[in-house]
Amino acid sequence: MAMQRRELIQLIAAVTGCAFVGHDALWAAEEPRTPLLYSDSDVDFLDDIADTILPATDTPGARDAAVGRFMARYSAACYPPEHIALLKSGLADIDAQMQTLQAKGFRQANAAARISLLTQIDRQAKEHARLADAKPGDNSPHYFTLMKQLTLYGFFTSEPGATRVARYRPIPGRYKGCIPYKGETFWSW
Amino acid sequence: METTQFDAIVVGSGISGGWAAKELCEKGLKTLVLERGRNVRHIQDYPTMNMARWEFPLRGDSSRLEKEENPLISRAGGYDATTAHFFVKDADHPYIQEKPFNWVRGYQVGGKSLIWGRACARWSPSDFTAPQRYGYGIPWPIGYDDVAPWYSHVEKFIGVCGTREGIETMPDGEYLPAYELNCVEQHLRAVLAQRFGRHYVSGRWAHITEAQPIHREQGRGTCLNRNLCMRGCPFGGYFSSNSSTLPWAKRTGNLTVRPHSVVHSVEYDEQLRAATGVRVIDSETKQELVFKGKIIFVNASALNTNLILLNSKSRRFPNGLGNDNGLLGTHIGFHNYRAGMGGQLDGFEDKYYEVGKPAENIIPNFRNVHAQDTDFLGGYVIFSGASREDLNETGFAETIGANFKKAISQPGKWTAYMYMQGETLPKVSNHVRLSKDRTDQWGIPLLIISVDYDANDDRMVADFLTQGRAMLEAAGVKDIKSGDNRQPPGLDIHEMGGVRMGSDPRTSLLNAHNQLHQCKNVFVTDGACMTSTGSQSPSILYMALTARAAHHAAAQLKLQGKVG
Numbered sequence: 001m002a003m004q005r006r007e008l009i010q011l012i013a014a015v016t017g018c019a020f021v022g023h024d025a026l027w028a029a030e031e032p033r034t035p036l037l038y039s040d041s042d043v044d045f046l047d048d049i050a051d052t053i054l055p056a057t058d059t060p061g062a063r064d065a066a067v068g069r070f071m072a073r074y075s076a077a078c079y080p081p082e083h084i085a086l087l088k089s090g091l092a093d094i095d096a097q098m099q100t101l102q103a104k105g106f107r108q109a110n111a112a113a114r115i116s117l118l119t120q121i122d123r124q125a126k127e128h129a130r131l132a133d134a135k136p137g138d139n140s141p142h143y144f145t146l147m148k149q150l151t152l153y154g155f156f157t158s159e160p161g162a163t164r165v166a167r168y169r170p171i172p173g174r175y176k177g178c179i180p181y182k183g184e185t186f187w188s189w
Numbered sequence: 190m191e192t193t194q195f196d197a198i199v200v201g202s203g204i205s206g207g208w209a210a211k212e213l214c215e216k217g218l219k220t221l222v223l224e225r226g227r228n229v230r231h232i233q234d235y236p237t238m239n240m241a242r243w244e245f246p247l248r249g250d251s252s253r254l255e256k257e258e259n260p261l262i263s264r265a266g267g268y269d270a271t272t273a274h275f276f277v278k279d280a281d282h283p284y285i286q287e288k289p290f291n292w293v294r295g296y297q298v299g300g301k302s303l304i305w306g307r308a309c310a311r312w313s314p315s316d317f318t319a320p321q322r323y324g325y326g327i328p329w330p331i332g333y334d335d336v337a338p339w340y341s342h343v344e345k346f347i348g349v350c351g352t353r354e355g356i357e358t359m360p361d362g363e364y365l366p367a368y369e370l371n372c373v374e375q376h377l378r379a380v381l382a383q384r385f386g387r388h389y390v391s392g393r394w395a396h397i398t399e400a401q402p403i404h405r406e407q408g409r410g411t412c413l414n415r416n417l418c419m420r421g422c423p424f425g426g427y428f429s430s431n432s433s434t435l436p437w438a439k440r441t442g443n444l445t446v447r448p449h450s451v452v453h454s455v456e457y458d459e460q461l462r463a464a465t466g467v468r469v470i471d472s473e474t475k476q477e478l479v480f481k482g483k484i485i486f487v488n489a490s491a492l493n494t495n496l497i498l499l500n501s502k503s504r505r506f507p508n509g510l511g512n513d514n515g516l517l518g519t520h521i522g523f524h525n526y527r528a529g530m531g532g533q534l535d536g537f538e539d540k541y542y543e544v545g546k547p548a549e550n551i552i553p554n555f556r557n558v559h560a561q562d563t564d565f566l567g568g569y570v571i572f573s574g575a576s577r578e579d580l581n582e583t584g585f586a587e588t589i590g591a592n593f594k595k596a597i598s599q600p601g602k603w604t605a606y607m608y609m610q611g612e613t614l615p616k617v618s619n620h621v622r623l624s625k626d627r628t629d630q631w632g633i634p635l636l637i638i639s640v641d642y643d644a645n646d647d648r649m650v651a652d653f654l655t656q657g658r659a660m661l662e663a664a665g666v667k668d669i670k671s672g673d674n675r676q677p678p679g680l681d682i683h684e685m686g687g688v689r690m691g692s693d694p695r696t697s698l699l700n701a702h703n704q705l706h707q708c709k710n711v712f713v714t715d716g717a718c719m720t721s722t723g724s725q726s727p728s729i730l731y732m733a734l735t736a737r738a739a740h741h742a743a744a745q746l747k748l749q750g751k752v753g
Contacts, residue, residue, distance in 0.1 A: 054594045061594070070248075077252040118589045152580050152597065157248040159241065165598050170241070172414040172544040177369025181541035185598040186579050189242075189545070 037084060038072035045091050046071045048107050050151040052114045059165045062151055065158035071150040083146060090143030094121065122148065162188035191478075192445070195221040196746070198467050198482035200452050200497065203300025205715040205731040206488035207430030207438075208343070210446075212739035213486075214438040218746070221480055222435075223450040223469060225489075226296030229275075229303065231408075231431040235421025237271045245270055264680060265293040267304050267419045275304050275419070285624055287639035289677035292492060292684075298448055299431035300490065301682065304419045307395040307427050308726035309349045310551060310570070311340050313358045315558055316723040323557065325566045326520075326615045326721045330692040330701035333360070339733035347428035347732070348404050350548075351393035358568075359390070359553035359725070365398045367391040368548040372540040373575035373603045380664040381552065387660070389573070392551045395428035395729075407433050416547045427547070449473045451631050454501040455485055455510050455711060463753045464510070464711045470631045484710045484742050484752050488735070491716030492521075492621055495687040496636045498713075499623050511698055511705035517688060518622050520615035521640050522722035524683040525569070528650045529608030530657050530671030533578070534664065537603050541577060549574045552607070552660075554724045556652070565648035567612030568724045571657060575605040605666050609653040612724040614645055615686055640678050683727055685719035703738040709753040714738050 038046070047068030054062040062068075075084055094117070098106040102113055109117075125142035132139055155161035162168045166188035196218035199209045206222060213220045228234070242248050249271045256263040259279045268276050277294045284292055295301040314333035320326025337360075344363040351364035368391050370378060378389035396412040397404050404410070409425030409432055418427050425432035438444040453468040456479060466481040487494045495518050501510035509517045554568035577600035587593045619641065623634035650673050661669055678684075691697025694706035703718050705711045714735035716727060723730075745752045 053589050054597075055591055057591050057594060074247055074250075077247055077254075078250060080253065115590045119587075122588045153248070156580070157242045159243045162241070162243065165594075169544050170415070175368055175414045175546045176543040177371040177546075178375070179541055179543050181539050181600070183599065184541075186577070186600040187544045189579070 037076045037088075042088070042091060043068045043072050045095075045107060046147075048114070049094065049118070049147055050155070052111070052118050053148060053151045054155050054161075055111075060160035062155050065155050065160045067151055067154040067158065070154035070158065071147070074150060074154065075146070079146075083141070086141070086143045087146050090147060093143065094118075097121070118144075156188060193478070193480050195219050195445070195480065195482045197221070197484045197486065197742070198223065198480055199486040199488055200467060201225075201300060201488040201490060201493070201715065202298045202430055202435065202446060203295075203488065203490060203715070204302040204305065204430060204728050205735045206300070206486070207302060207434035208732045208735040209486040209488055209712075209714065209739050210438040210444055211434040212736050213484075213743060214441040214443040216739070216743035216747075217441075217443065218484075218743060219443050220438070220445070221482065222438075222444065222446045223452055223467060223480070224298045224300075224446060224448045225451045225472065226298065226300075226448060228446070228448040229297045229299050229421075229431055231425065231429075231436060232421070232423055235423070236274065237420045238417065238423050240271070240420075261291050262293065264291055264676075266306070266680070266682065271417070272304060272419045275421075281630075283627075283629065283635060285627065285635050285637040287637050288641045290638040290640050291677050291679035292638060293679060293682045294490065294493075298435070298446060299429050302429040303421055303431060305429075305728060306682075306726060307418065307547070308551075308572075309344070309347075309351075309362075309393045309395050309729040310553070310725045311360045311362055311393075312336070312723050312725055312730060313360055313554075315358065316554075316568075316721075316725070319557065319567070320615070320721040323561055323566055327689070327691045327693070327696050329720045330690050330697075335701075336730070336733050336737070339737045340729065342736055343729060343732045345401075346403060347395050347433060348397035348401070348409070349393055349729070350391075350396050350398040352391055354388060354390055356388050356390070356553055358555070358558055359388075359551070359570075362393065364393065365396075365401070368394070368396075368398070368546045370550065371542045371575060372537050373534065373605055374550055374573075376537070377550075377573065377575065377605060377660075377664050381660055384663045385555075385660060387555050388553055390551055390553070392549050392572070394548045396547060397426055407437055409433065412547065414544065414546060416545045418547050450478075451633070452489065452497050453477070453631070453633055454497060455487070457501065457503040457505060457510060457708065459503070459505050462708075463751070464708055470633075472631070475631075483746060484712065486712045486714060486735075486739070486742075487717075488713075488715045491684045491687065491719075492636060492638065494713055494715055494717040495521075495621050496623070496633075498688060499621075500634060506707070510711065511688075511707040513707055514695055514698075516617070516696070517698055519617045519620040520686045520689055521619045521621060521638075522613045522615050522685045522719065523640065523678045524681040524722060524724075525611035525613055525642070525646050525649060526608065526681045527642075527646070527675055528653050528657075528671065528673045529606065530654070530661065530669055531604055531606030532661060532666040532669035533602045533604050534666045535602070536665075541600060563648075563652055565645050565652060566614055567645070567649065567722075569609045569611035569649055569653055570724045571607050571609055571653070573605065573607040575603055578602055578604050605661060605664065607657045607661065609650070609657070610681075610683075610724060610726070611646065611649045611653070612722050614643070615689070615721055616643070619686075621687060638679075640684075642675075642678065683716070683722070685716040685722050685727060688713045688717040689720045690718050691720060702741040703734060704752070710742075710751065712738050712742060
């Protein structure tokens with residue numbers, strides 16, 4: 001992280017032609033101050049889940065964008081403790097379900113089995129959300145809703161996701177209010 | 190040795206303080222700008238301006254810890270990890286909420302002009318006369334015609350985009366080319382005109398959409414639509430004190446900006462019957478200093494201007510400078526942003542836009558214009574826009590894997606939204622005052638804020654919820670979700686009043702040129718001067734009133750050698 005930050009500061013210094021003033025205070029507020037909540041193996045597992053949801057095709061996938069690491073970092077810094085626990089319990093549950101189906105862990109299963117299981121869990125998560133909407137009071141999400149949100153957010157705000165899957169214009173120039181649409185990907189934000 | 194004698198002192202370097210500095214310096218007055226926060230230089234001190242989202246560890250979001258440590262400021266519009274350095278930290282700058290009020294502050298050179306919303310519509314003639322006509326306020330001492338040339342003066346300099354529409358309730362100004370409406374916004378415009386006789390107009394924003402020589406002279410260029418405005422703009426595409434008025438003032442050789450200068454009070458001399466200077470605490474050395482000036486502009490932002498004047502006590506003014514009638518700090522207004530709505534609409538799927546615009550559209554006020562035609566007083570404007578939704582997987586056949594990735598990477602259905610910005614009524618009960626026993630880290634009394642909504646605001650919200658839904662439904666918007674968020678006042682960041690203008694010294698604090706009735710060399714031209722709130726975004730009116738008052742002050746000084 002420290003290395004990356006220094007490079008970033010150099011980059012900004014190069015672009016703006018001046019020192020990166022106030023970066024310490026700025027980044028101190030940004031850095032997650034929570035203890036390490038995810039093991040390397042958890043992060044790998046999250047990467048596999050994310051990469052099953054958004055695989056590499058003719059464009060990069062979630063693993064190329066290190067979405068697993070993002071999911072760990074973001075949830076540790078931004079989620080309330082009960083959602084972190086929920087997310088982690090989801091890893092165990094996904095593994096256990098794959099054991100029941102295939103007599104092996106999620107990470108040992110092939111792509112078709114992974115897609116099939118996550119599609120089924122995704123359906124359960126949507127049903128969970130539908131029931132929770134209808135029944136105010138209990139708004140605890142399904143763990144897979146968290147995983148999918150983090151995957152989509154993490155991927156489309158990553159450099160590969162934002163620039164090589166979605167379309168990115170760092171300096172757009174003139175705004176055009178009305179242009180034809182012919183199936184292109186969205187503008188990243 | 191630091192110079193302590195100036196022709197003019199301006200308290201605050203935000204949107205109105207910057208304008209006071211520019212105008213006074215251009216008139217040849219040696220001007221001191223006192224800023225309580227740190228220095229922020231244009232471009233050099235915008236640390237995040239060129240960062241891509243993936244370069245932030247949390248992609249620009251604030252951590253839970255940061256939000257927990259800053260429950261008030263972290264709710265401010267535009268606040269996140271990309272901009273947090275331009276907002277105060279809650280713990281550093283306490284105040285007392287007698288009623289819930291989120292006081293949003295940006296303590297730095299440039300103030301909140303770095304992080305403002307940039308909406309720049311003019312008030313209409315009826316906005317100035319409505320409080321008196323409908324009996325909910327004192328008369329403004331000036332009308333639209335007094336301000337119109339100053340609106341033009343400001344618009345040309347800062348750069349405001351917009352279309353000329355000839356709308357009675359939102360007069361045209363000196364505009365650069367407008368942001369185009371996209372296809373759904375054009376549709377909304379047509380439906381509102383045909384079905385409701387209402388206007389749907391590309392908003393008027395302080396963006397240089399086509400740089401003119403006057404902008405290039407400031408070192409500013411055309412807006413390139415990065416839509417990262419609140420981080421500070423490397424092109425000076427939007428107006429801020431930092432990019433525009435302060436460097437302009439500096440070029441005259443007449444400007445001194447002193448950061449880290451917390452103003453304690455304005456000094457009053459009984460013999461001279463005038464203010465003589467400003468008492469300051471240096472926030473770094475904790476040293477107390479006095480700066481002398483012939484005229485003083487108090488532009489500390491609405492509520493801090495109230496605080497400073499309330500704290501400026503003397504034998505002549507035991508209740509605060511100019512406060513003979515006891516009304517200083519009362520009739521605080523704000524804008525009602527409580528309600529919004531949005532939904533999806535079918536069609537237009539062969540249309541898109543490129544890429545984004547730092548702008549929204551506006552529906553000017555259509556309520557209580559010629560007569561009281563609703564069950565509430567005042568008016569409201571509506572901000573609106575349409576865009577294609579991202580990352581909505583409703584109705585997808587596959588929800589995991591390669592086909593899902595392809596589908597979710599494309600723009601979704603069109604959505605359209607509206608939210609209100611409503612006038613609030615000036616009331617003596619909505620007030621600020623000084624704490625008798627609690628002080629800040631500089632020994633200055635804490636401000637007690639006692640401001641709340643009333644039943645008129647509730648009725649206005651109800652009307653917007655009905656009207657907004659009717660307009661969206663008429664345009665074919667479906668599954669409309671709407672709500673009244675009941676957010677505390679303050680989050681609008683449009684706090685106004687407390688030192689209101691008026692012709693009658695018994696009911697107002699400032700005259701028609703923003704001078705304290707009782708101490709004429711003190712001018713207040715920030716939000717504190719507002720007699721009523723109107724329904725349009727107020728900053729450009731503050732700028733126009735500031736330029737107008739500064740010209741008056743400079744002319745008086747030239748003629749008489751003093752103001753008063």
